[in-house]
Amino acid sequence: GAGVSQSPSNKVTEKGKDVELRCDPISGHTALYWYRQSLGQGLEFLIYFQGNSAPDKSGLPSDRFSAERTGGSVSTLTIQRTQQEDSAVYLCASSPIAGVNEQYFGPGTRLTVT
Amino acid sequence: EDQVTQSPEALRLQEGESSSLNCSYTVSGLRGLFWYRQDPGKGPEFLFTLYSAGEEKEKERLKATLTKKESFLHITAPKPEDSATYLCAALDYGGSQGNLIFGKGTKLSVKP
Numbered sequence: 001g002a003g004v005s006q007s008p009s010n011k012v013t014e015k016g017k018d019v020e021l022r023c024d025p026i027s028g029h030t031a032l033y034w035y036r037q038s039l040g041q042g043l044e045f046l047i048y049f050q051g052n053s054a055p056d057k058s059g060l061p062s063d064r065f066s067a068e069r070t071g072g073s074v075s076t077l078t079i080q081r082t083q084q085e086d087s088a089v090y091l092c093a094s095s096p097i098a099g100v101n102e103q104y105f106g107p108g109t110r111l112t113v114t
Numbered sequence: 115e116d117q118v119t120q121s122p123e124a125l126r127l128q129e130g131e132s133s134s135l136n137c138s139y140t141v142s143g144l145r146g147l148f149w150y151r152q153d154p155g156k157g158p159e160f161l162f163t164l165y166s167a168g169e170e171k172e173k174e175r176l177k178a179t180l181t182k183k184e185s186f187l188h189i190t191a192p193k194p195e196d197s198a199t200y201l202c203a204a205l206d207y208g209g210s211q212g213n214l215i216f217g218k219g220t221k222l223s224v225k226p
Binding site: 004033035040041042043044045048056058059091093102103104105106107108 | 217
């Protein structure tokens with residue numbers, strides 16, 4: 001079946017502009033996660049959604065970052081007033097339920113802030 | 115502080131030369147230990163989940179093992195197509211249900 005998809009695959013933006021990154025999880029998966037992978041760094045957890053529960057936002061680095069998940073499916077990660085340090089690959093993952101089940105990752109969106 | 119450390123950072127092997135990658139973790143209570151493979155420009159691909167010390171799982175030339183403090187990914191007779199970055203991650207009972215703590219990875223290169 002179809003895996004996790006993300007769009008765009010690449011995004012170049014100017015410092016100070018807002019960007020939206022999209023994630024389509026695997027159909028039927030109730031848990032959705034966002035991570036950030038910077039050059040030379042491990043994956044950094046940002047936020048996760050489980051069903052209709054309030055999202056866990058504990059990994060968001062600042063209030064410029066926000067995410068929503070509509071209808072329990074598609075998710076959008078928004079970064080306002082982008083900074084150069086936001087440049088990274090943003091990865092989305094989904095799993096059947098949150099917790100110990102393996103997370104399936106999308107191909108990522110490479111964000112470059114100039 | 116919860117932490118996952120992988121070693122070595124990079125490993126070069128000749129085709130057929132077996133070796134092991136190490137993942138040491140410090141978490142208050144391990145709920146699961148995950149191994150992923152990541153190819154350049156792609157998202158991580160799930161390989162294994164281990165839940166308790168002594169557990170082992172195998173897939174083709176890969177075998178993952180788990181102790182109370184670390185996990186090993188053994189690669190037997192590797193081929194060039196095994197070249198990738200291997201990531202280890204821990205899920206902690208005390209943390210967020212989604213908060214996989216990742217190591218920085220081991221970049222494996224297998225030369226023919």
